[in-house]
Amino acid sequence: MSEQGCNDNNQTSFRGFWLLSCLLFGLISTIFNNNSLAQSTKKQADLIVYGEYVVTMREDQQVIKDGAVAILNNKILAVASRTEILNAYFSNQQIDGVNKILMPGLVNGHTHSAMTLFRGMADDLKLMDWLNQYIFPMEKQFVDQEFIRIGSQLACWEMIKGGTTTFVDMYFYPEVISKEIVECGLRAIVGAPSIDFPSPGFKGWDDSFASAVNFVTTWQGKHERITPAFAPHAPYTVSPEHLKQLAMTATKLNAPIMIHLAESNSESNIINERYGTTPVAHVAGIGLLDNVNLIAAHLVYPTATDMHLLSKKNIGAIHNPSSNLKLAAGIAPIVEMLDKGILVGLGTDGAASNNDLDMWEEMRLAALIHKVNNDDSTAIPAFTALSMATRMGTEAIGLGNITGQLKPGYRADMIQVSLDDLRLMPIYDVISHLVYVIDSSDVTTSIVSGKVLMLEGNILTMNESKLKNDIAIISQKIKQVLVRNKH
Ligand SMILES: [Zn+2]
Numbered sequence: 001m002s003e004q005g006c007n008d009n010n011q012t013s014f015r016g017f018w019l020l021s022c023l024l025f026g027l028i029s030t031i032f033n034n035n036s037l038a039q040s041t042k043k044q045a046d047l048i049v050y051g052e053y054v055v056t057m058r059e060d061q062q063v064i065k066d067g068a069v070a071i072l073n074n075k076i077l078a079v080a081s082r083t084e085i086l087n088a089y090f091s092n093q094q095i096d097g098v099n100k101i102l103m104p105g106l107v108n109g110h111t112h113s114a115m116t117l118f119r120g121m122a123d124d125l126k127l128m129d130w131l132n133q134y135i136f137p138m139e140k141q142f143v144d145q146e147f148i149r150i151g152s153q154l155a156c157w158e159m160i161k162g163g164t165t166t167f168v169d170m171y172f173y174p175e176v177i178s179k180e181i182v183e184c185g186l187r188a189i190v191g192a193p194s195i196d197f198p199s200p201g202f203k204g205w206d207d208s209f210a211s212a213v214n215f216v217t218t219w220q221g222k223h224e225r226i227t228p229a230f231a232p233h234a235p236y237t238v239s240p241e242h243l244k245q246l247a248m249t250a251t252k253l254n255a256p257i258m259i260h261l262a263e264s265n266s267e268s269n270i271i272n273e274r275y276g277t278t279p280v281a282h283v284a285g286i287g288l289l290d291n292v293n294l295i296a297a298h299l300v301y302p303t304a305t306d307m308h309l310l311s312k313k314n315i316g317a318i319h320n321p322s323s324n325l326k327l328a329a330g331i332a333p334i335v336e337m338l339d340k341g342i343l344v345g346l347g348t349d350g351a352a353s354n355n356d357l358d359m360w361e362e363m364r365l366a367a368l369i370h371k372v373n374n375d376d377s378t379a380i381p382a383f384t385a386l387s388m389a390t391r392m393g394t395e396a397i398g399l400g401n402i403t404g405q406l407k408p409g410y411r412a413d414m415i416q417v418s419l420d421d422l423r424l425m426p427i428y429d430v431i432s433h434l435v436y437v438i439d440s441s442d443v444t445t446s447i448v449s450g451k452v453l454m455l456e457g458n459i460l461t462m463n464e465s466k467l468k469n470d471i472a473i474i475s476q477k478i479k480q481v482l483v484r485n486k487h
């Protein structure tokens with residue numbers, strides 16, 4: 001009775017309860033089914049890396065707060081918020097990003113890696129004294145394959161530690177350098193040097209150029225992280241005929257060319273005396289600017305006409321502020337070059353004229369010296385300096401379609417920078433911090449082509465104690481000669 005009565009009396013509310021239960025059950029089932037669906041449709045990634053700030057260096061200058069990057073093989077699968085990545089991907093390997101910036105690795109657009117072994121050997125000298133009394137004689141005496149092996153290992157160590165993931169190298173025995181780069185895990189454009197004079201391993205132009213052709217053809221397509229290139233030293237050390245021969249060969253082989261160009265006033269004077277023109281117009285007349293990609297280091301003295309010419313060609317200008325300041329070469333007109341649409345990257349130059357391979361220092365100098373040089377505190381803002389060391393840097397060296405940004409389809413080349421140190425607090429603008437406060441000691445993680453090269457500040461691909469020992473032995477020999485020469 002009571003039951004019947006209850007049913008009778010509460011028929012409407014019972015029906016309501018039943019309907020509500022059905023709705024709830026349906027809702028829970030939907031959530032459950034959606035979760036199952038999400039689990040089953042999640043894509044596998046090899047690695048997921050997180051960042052409290054993900055600086056993508058995309059065109060829209062996007063910085064994702066609490067973001068992540070999913071990586072598969074050597075490429076970036078996705079860049080998004082932590083939640084979006086976790087909803088779409090799963091991976092057994094994850095790198096935490098608490099209080100860290102995740103960003104593209106830095107790009108050193110011009111260096112001579114093995115010169116690390118000449119770091120601090122001779123400073124505060126006139127350029128010609130420095131070259132003729134120290135660099136050239138010491139290169140003649142010491143540069144061999146073993147020197148290159150140890151020197152480029154030291155350079156790779158320093159670059160990985162400091163967050164560089166791609167570099168452009170120009171030094172002797174490029175095949176030895178390339179082998180070391182393959183081992184340490186970095187990405188590089190490796191230039192085979194050619195010069196008209198005797199150099200380590202060569203009598204002059206003919207054998208150095210033949211060896212360069214051999215290097216380029218051997219390494220083209222051989223390794224995903226190595227791009228072989230031609231590296232004629234400069235327009236004042238290589239004759240026009242030889243530069244022409246090289247330009248034609250490089251075009252035929254579709255290989256980049258790197259060269260020191262318009263670095264000093266004395267170079268401009270020499271070229272003017274010999275050929276009655278500027279270094280840039282001189283190499284343009286030879287056809288060097290028509291190359292698939294010309295990487296021109298320094299460009300301290302291009303004229304307005306030169307800059308107009310450069311803006312029409314596929315060239316990248318590499319600005320080396322530390323080296324230009326230390327050797328008193330001058331200050332490159334970077335603001336004008338950027339205004340004309342010339343792609344500008346940053347480089348350290350060799351450690352003999354810097355004296356380190358620290359790209360954070362180059363970024364900061366680039367952001368500072370052009371302000372005073374142009375009497376304009378708005379010149380080279382932080383994002384431009386950062387772009388020259390990342391995205392624009394890769395565009396300047398011809399690798400802008402594969403690296404320099406955190407973007408799906410691009411190579412997984414990235415670094416994490418720690419914000420733990422108290423000297424980095426407070427943080428209001430992450431881009432400003434990257435250029436004006438952070439330095440190489442804050443880099444904790446390095447990943448190139450999806451492979452982790454450094455984790456929590458520990459380099460995983462190199463043997464530190466063996467390298468230290470090798471450097472101690474070779475630097476002792478160099479020291480003995482330096483001491484002997486002084487007496
Ligand atoms: Zn150089």
